[in-house]
Amino acid sequence: MDAPEQADDGGDGPSLEGGYDPEAVESRWQRRWVDEETYAYEGDAERDPNTVYAIDTPPPTVSGSLHMGHLYGHTLQDFAARFQRMADGDVLFPFGYDDNGIASERLTEQELDIRHQDYERREFQELCREVCTEYEAEFTDKMQDLGCSIDWSSTYKTIEPRVQRISQLSFLDLYEKGREYRKKAPAIWCPECETAISQVEMEDDERGSHFNDIAFEVASDGTDRNEFVISTTRPELIPACVSVFVHPDDDENQDLVGEEARIPIFGHEVPIIADERVDMEKGSGIVMCCTFGDQKDIEWYQAHDLPLRVAIDESATMTDLAGDYEGMSTEEAREAIVEDLDEEDYLRDRWEITHAVGVHERCDTPVEFRVSKQWYVEILDHKDEYLEAGREMEWYPEKMFTRYRHWIEGLEWDWLISRQRDSGIPFPVWYCEECDHPIMADREDLPVDPLSDEPPVDACPECGHDGFEAEEDVFDTWATSSLTPLINAGWDWDADAEEFAMEKPELYPFDLRPQGHDIISFWLFHTIVKCYEHTGEVPFDATLINGHVLDENREKMSKSRGNVVAPDEVLADYPVDAVRFWAASAAVGDDFPYQEKDLRAGEKLLRKLWNASKLVDTLAPADPDEPDELEPIDRWLLAELDDAIETLTANFENYEFAKGRDRLRTFFWNTFCDDYLEIAKGREDNPSTQYALRTAHRTFLELWAPFLPHVTEEIWQAVYADGEERRVSESSSGESEPRDRLESIHTRDWPEPQGHEADLEAGETAMEVIGALRRYKSENQLPLNEPLETVSVFGPVGGFEDAIQNVMHVQNLDLLETEPEVTTEIASIDLDYSTLGPKFGSAVGDIDAGIDAGEYEIDDDGDVLRVAGEELESDLFEVERERTYSGAGEMLETDSAVVVVE
């Protein structure tokens, strides 16, 4: 745009003509916001971190397309970002992709129908980059269709060199701090992906299997028995059997302890040992320990210093230890061994079961446990500190902290960060060929790839040898994606100052970390670990945990169930603003169903806002002067508006989007549209009403802006942007080229209460009277604009007579000084239990009974109620009277007024 005036790009510029056309309007604004960098973070390194609002968004894993979880999560963040931007200025709302690691490798394999094993590492990495780039481009398009106020100039990919450098710096720093070690130890292993994985990547899955009762011979002669039976689901592991365990309390089998067992078929002999970790309830109560079948085997292996017998290799193929079974897969070997056991009469029984099997979450392959040399981040010794860090953050909702706490309390493994994969960030490490001493890269050289780069030394500092071996492993994805606060803040090594520094220190610690409740245990946890160890600070002030979007029957969406709703399908039928209105309906942290009718509710609201704006536009000039004195009805509206601003502000500050949304909708629809606008129709020439109308309307647009960014921008630009003083948020630090930027509603200031005071009781009563008259017309099947000849009101409605008269088409309105002629009798007595209870205690029951039975008296002036032997002062009860009106016309009652229609 090139004119200082509001841009009107021809026929499809902002205008209130006709109905609201979200399809055209939304994409038009989305494009302009991106093109004009409306949401760009300005940045001011001098600013206090407490006054810059920064969000650390967990970058989506590049493994597929945008789903409802992305939509919901980002929309919630956007509510916070948009509110904060208006309320407090500069906001950083960045965006990243997590495209290094197993997930994107598997995506590449699926997409191209290839196996990574068939490619050179470089080649495969190239393919990953290509596939990811395509997915990212499509994902970005779809993200921009959501209209989130993301700063698209602050984006990153976890595989890009800048991030690789940060990730390798992080590795070096933790190594120097003594927080990392390399160790040959049993690790969880995925035979399909052929890599070690961490505890969090393993999940349980119910699988069908068999229990096999296998007879073991006793090879020594300390007992009368010749054999005993062991139940196992994994007979292929018997070549790896290194011992047999019996529980110390197991009297029946105590005779076996200290003896030797001979392994069927394979013939090797193993000791029988007592250990209380045996589950006596399971199978025969006697259990074999193999290296390794499960985690308990590892514990035993370490506790009893057992030998290592590896029968299964890294691709789940039997090793030479398995003798005749060498080269078979574990499944093949299982069947073959069972058959042979049966033939040789060792198989005593076999039956089907289903049980939980640990599988790799990325490929559903049952995991193995293998001894291998891996890098670990030590975390078990800092559990208390990480727990404390979690405690220092604000949790929205609070209850989610429990999950974090339980996760930490249950930690059993240090964090394994090396992966035997092709695509990923390499460890910046070489090893001395002679003494295995690790050589770390120099900081200034990062990022490095040891496979192609040379180590920074000519000779090993330990032994002087000059040959080195490159580390082939890459970092676990989370070793990098746990650094997002540091990536966003531009963390780097300052060589001159010899310390770490941030390019944008004002961002750190971040104000908000949003994420789903399913990844508290790893993503959030790992991020806290990394950032805390690097900076000594908790990286987030607050964390916002979003729930999951379920299908319309409240069931989890899953591809296998076929109940997945894709965001693009929804957005093809409904405006984004309507989708956002739905997204705001759930309490933060709660799972909630996707229901189409909720989107229709949002659509209705957009239409209402549009139509109300049109009406306001016909009733008052865009920018009326403020009159010296507002009339009661107008002052009442603005006082109510002040109140709404106050609650809504608090709601946004506390991430109570659902509450804010409902409060605003009710006030806008019921109070403003149904009540005030109807009244305003009869007062259009009144300067007081014109001012109130426009003030309220502008404020409504601003208050709705975080929820409904498109429709509010469209109306704002159509109605107000033109006459506004130009408010371009060019930074005061003097950017050399002042850009001609859109004065978006989204960069305006959040409304503040203006301190309007009004007789709220009179306003409330007047609305009651209007409601009563509406009910009267409805019940008498009259149109709402049917004139009423004479209406008398007894009640506090002073100052609102005109309003009542106009909106209800009352020709004569009388305010009564005294209650109209009625005969009254006591209908009921309302007790104030909250003070009555504490005062009279158990007598309350008798008082209730006495009143019900009519056994009570009230003083003539109504000051004292005598019942059940007690005397109640007037503040404890209220007498409800049944009024019978015998005068002319019909009497209507409200809570605080009596109305007579003639």
Place this chain on the structure above:
RNA sequence: GGGUUGGUGGUCUAGUCUGGUUAUGACACCUCCUUGACAUGGAGGAGGCCGGCAGUUCAAAUCUGCCCCAACCCA
């Protein structure tokens, strides 16, 4: 198996921490109304013993215990 969270009209939900006697709103349903924006609107109505059972209390959707159901996390 252990833990966490939740269960409120037909549906989705507010209220539960901080107990107070007519339980909030929306959608759907029924009746009526074309009022100067909106009939994709407006006014009104019906519909719930707050998962079950005990307990604490003058008083429980709300606090306590047990049970049932669901989701999630961890074995």
